[in-house]
Amino acid sequence: MQTNTIAPSSAPAAGFARYWQYRDLVRNLVIKDLKVRYQGATLGFLWSLGNPLALILLYDFVFTHIFRSDLPNYILYLVIGVLHYNLFSQAVSQSCESLTSASGLIQKIYFPRILVPTASLLFTLALWLIAILILVVLYPFLGGVYHWGLLLYPLALGLYIAFIWGIVLTFSVLQVELRDLKHLVEIALMFGFWLTPIGYDIHVLKPTTREIIALNPLTQFMDLFHALLYAGTLPALSHVLIATAWTGGTLTVGTILFRRKARHLVEDL
Amino acid sequence: MLPAVLVEHVRKEFILRHNRAMGLKTRFLALFHQSKRERREHFLALDDINLRVEPGEALGLLGHNGSGKSTLLQIIAGILEPSQGRVITRGRVAPLIQLGVGFHPELSGYENIFLNASLYGFRNRDTQKRVKDIIEFSELAHFIDTPLKNYSSGMQMRLGFAVAVHLQPDILLADEILAVGDQPFQEKCHARIAELRAQGMTLILVSHSAEQVSKFCDQYVRLDQGRVVEEGRIDKSVVASISAISATM
Numbered sequence: 001m002q003t004n005t006i007a008p009s010s011a012p013a014a015g016f017a018r019y020w021q022y023r024d025l026v027r028n029l030v031i032k033d034l035k036v037r038y039q040g041a042t043l044g045f046l047w048s049l050g051n052p053l054a055l056i057l058l059y060d061f062v063f064t065h066i067f068r069s070d071l072p073n074y075i076l077y078l079v080i081g082v083l084h085y086n087l088f089s090q091a092v093s094q095s096c097e098s099l100t101s102a103s104g105l106i107q108k109i110y111f112p113r114i115l116v117p118t119a120s121l122l123f124t125l126a127l128w129l130i131a132i133l134i135l136v137v138l139y140p141f142l143g144g145v146y147h148w149g150l151l152l153y154p155l156a157l158g159l160y161i162a163f164i165w166g167i168v169l170t171f172s173v174l175q176v177e178l179r180d181l182k183h184l185v186e187i188a189l190m191f192g193f194w195l196t197p198i199g200y201d202i203h204v205l206k207p208t209t210r211e212i213i214a215l216n217p218l219t220q221f222m223d224l225f226h227a228l229l230y231a232g233t234l235p236a237l238s239h240v241l242i243a244t245a246w247t248g249g250t251l252t253v254g255t256i257l258f259r260r261k262a263r264h265l266v267e268d269l
Numbered sequence: 270m271l272p273a274v275l276v277e278h279v280r281k282e283f284i285l286r287h288n289r290a291m292g293l294k295t296r297f298l299a300l301f302h303q304s305k306r307e308r309r310e311h312f313l314a315l316d317d318i319n320l321r322v323e324p325g326e327a328l329g330l331l332g333h334n335g336s337g338k339s340t341l342l343q344i345i346a347g348i349l350e351p352s353q354g355r356v357i358t359r360g361r362v363a364p365l366i367q368l369g370v371g372f373h374p375e376l377s378g379y380e381n382i383f384l385n386a387s388l389y390g391f392r393n394r395d396t397q398k399r400v401k402d403i404i405e406f407s408e409l410a411h412f413i414d415t416p417l418k419n420y421s422s423g424m425q426m427r428l429g430f431a432v433a434v435h436l437q438p439d440i441l442l443a444d445e446i447l448a449v450g451d452q453p454f455q456e457k458c459h460a461r462i463a464e465l466r467a468q469g470m471t472l473i474l475v476s477h478s479a480e481q482v483s484k485f486c487d488q489y490v491r492l493d494q495g496r497v498v499e500e501g502r503i504d505k506s507v508v509a510s511i512s513a514i515s516a517t518m
Contacts, residue, residue, distance in 0.1 A: 004362070006347050007355035025387035032384060036375045108370040109388050110347035110362075180293045263350050266343075267283065 019112050029119040030126060037127075048127045049134060055082050056134075063199050071201055073143035073230070079135055080229050081198030081222055086131070088164055088218060089189040091124040095168035096175045096182040103269040113262045117172035121165055135229075145232035152234070156224045159247055163217065166250025173261040176268050197222055217246040271359060273440055273471040274328075274345060276320035279354035281340055281495075285310040314340045315495045318354070322488075324439075327472040329482030329503075332492035338475045341492070342366065342442050345473065360439025360471070363389055368449065369429030374418035378409055378428055381417055385432045399435045406461070407431035408454070423450050434461050441465070444475045459484075 038045055056079055063069050063078065071077050098120035099106070099113070106113065140146075175181045196218040202210055213219050220243040227235035261268075287308040288295075299306040315337045322328045330338040343349040345356055346364035371388050372381045382403055386396040404410050407428045409420075417425060426449045433441075441462075449458050462485065466472060476482050482489050483503050491499040 002359075002361065004347065004358045005355055006344065006358075007351065021390050021392075022387070024383075024391070024393045028384045028387045028393070032373055032376060032380075035380075036373065039375055105371050105388065107348065108367045109364055111388055111390065178292070266349055 019115065022111055022115055025111060026115050026119045026122065029115075030123045033119075033123045034126060045130055048130045052083055052086055052131045052134060055086070059199055067200075069200065076139075076142035076144055077201075077226065077230050078199055079138065079142065080225050081196070083128075083132060083135055084160070084222065084225050085193060085196060085198050085218065087124065087128045087160075089192070090128070091121050091164050092167055092171060093182070093186055093189060094124055095120050095172045096185055098168075099172045099176055099265065100179075100269065106269060107266055113265055114169070114258055117168050117258075118165070120172075121161075121168050125161065139229075144229065147232045149228050149232065149234050153225075153228050156221075156228060156235070159224075159243060160221050163221065163243070163247040163250050166247065166252070166254035169254030169258045170250070173258050173265070176261070176265065192216070192218065197226075217243070220246065270323060272321045272357075273324040273326070273359050274320065274322040274473065275357040276318055276341070276345065277354050277356070279315055279318040279341070279344060279351045279356060280313070281315040281337075281344060281349065282352045283312045283314050285312045313495055315344070315351075318492075318495075318497060320490060322471055322473065324359070324471055325466070325469045326488065327466060327474065327486040329486035329489040330473065330475045330492065331477065331479060331482055331489055333477065336492040337495040338492050339366075339444055342444055342473065342475050346442050358440060361390075361437070362440045362442065363433055363436055363438030364442045364444075365430075365433050366442070366444045367429075368426045368433065372417055372425060372429065375416055377416055378407075378413040378420065379404075381428065382432055385429065386436060389433075389436050389438075391436060403428075403431045403435045406435065406457075426450060427454060430458055434458075434465060437465075438470065440471045440473070442473050442475075445477075 034045075038047060041047055043050075056075070059078055059082060060075055064074065095117050098117045102116045105111075106116070171181060171185065195213060195216050197213065202213055202219065202223075205213060220239050223239045224235045224243060227233050227239075287310065288299075288305060289307055295305060318337075318341060320328065330341065332338045340349065342364070343366065344351050345358065346362060346366065348364070348366075369381070369385060371384050373384065376384065379400070382400055383393055383396050386399075387393065404413050407424075407430075409424060409428055412420065412424065417428075420428070430449045449455060462472070466485075472485065474482060474485055479489075486503055488502045489500065490497055
């Protein structure tokens with residue numbers, strides 16, 4: 001029989017097993033969001049393709065007709081960047097309101113709070129997996145090469161998702177205390193797009209600009225994706241290590257901050 | 270025997286934040302305007318509460334609005350953390366602080382059953398085994414595949430209650446929720462609670478109705494301003510004890 005002790009700053013009992021018991025809650029929350037989101041829209045899930053497709057067409061127009069880029073297979077380069085940046089920006093901006101909008105649940109019943117922002121991330125990921133079909137279908141036509149390195153792509157994506165998860169956890173609890181955060185984050189995400197090598201090649205930049213851009217963790221991840229999916233090579237070890245360090249950083253900050261704040265979440269909502 | 274619920278020296282202090290600064294603007298203005306500054310006040314909601322409920326027993330928590338009974342229930346449910354003291358529960362705790370937690374109006378009644386049950390930590394396949402009984406109990410078979418937004422509030426409560434009492438909790442924490450639906454349905458709910466109690470379920474019932482407490486519970490505790498002011502056992506054969514409780518209301 002399960003025994004629970006509720007006391008100030010008692011260590012949460014049997015960490016992972018406890019979360020695992022609630023796996024169907026996460027599943028049901030994600031399915032609920034998916035069902036509700038496209039309810040009544042004739043094209044349904046196809047709409048999750050609409051936004052990235054429109055963005056790609058727009059940027060392709062801008063970067064090939066207005067600012068010229070001399071990258072070969074430019075559209076492939078662009079599609080990879082836009083899709084992966086979209087995953088980041090949608091997950092992060094959604095996460096800000098995940099806890100505050102779930103206050104009805106949190107105040108009425110106990111369940112591991114970390115599942116709320118996690119379900120929000122998985123929901124974004126589910127929509128994104130539909131969008132990534134664009135890339136899978138178009139890959140050979142855009143000049144993508146099939147090579148053994150592609151098998152490493154799931155690992156790179158996993159690392160990226162872990163990095164995003166850390167940020168999602170951090171922002172979801174900070175939003176509870178600072179309700180301006182969401183608006184700041186949305187502006188930051190607009191800047192982030194241009195401060196990440198998505199539509200341009202980092203090597204065409206001046207050395208100082210390049211160093212500034214390299215401070216952006218997303219630059220490191222973009223390099224992994226561009227190496228594996230666009231250039232058909234393995235990413236440089238240094239980029240892999242820097243990306244891993246960033247992931248370790250966001251996960252540490254996210255989980256520690258979340259655990260600390262989750263205790264008093266109900267009172268602050 | 271080990272108690273099902275043990276509450277030891279529980280104290281809960283809330284921080285009342287007057288003029289709480291939620292955004293940057295208010296935080297900035299507070300630098301210059303004394304009146305816009307956040308004032309914090311400590312509010313003692315519960316002070317040194319001790320309770321012991323044996324398995325299968327039913328405890329009634331009585332008290333006026335703001336006496337701390339709902340706060341105590343939230344602490345036992347694990348939603349709030351006590352400032353001091355501890356609570357030990359043995360078995361699956363099902364808090365019924367609101368019926369149909371997590372119900373989404375756009376989903377069908379059927380889908381909402383699974384969503385609601387998973388909030389109590391239930392796997393979908395375990396809910397699947399009970400879903401027929403839940404639908405039958407709620408008397409909503411005809412509407413179960415329509416969106417919840419088309420349900421009346423009484424129908425939603427019926428569905429929420431049906432889910433909660435079919436999850437076989439060891440400890441049911443109920444906050445004023447035993448008045449569900451019309452008279453016949455209420456009687457059905459009461460019968461179901463009695464049936465679960467007969468199977469050994471522990472019940473903690475928050476109510477301001479002494480009559481309801483005396484109907485369901487073996488013992489009662491009365492809270493006032495966060496302290497236990499009265500406690501005792503309910504002897505069902507003696508009607509006088511009921512009127513004695515009622516008299517103090």
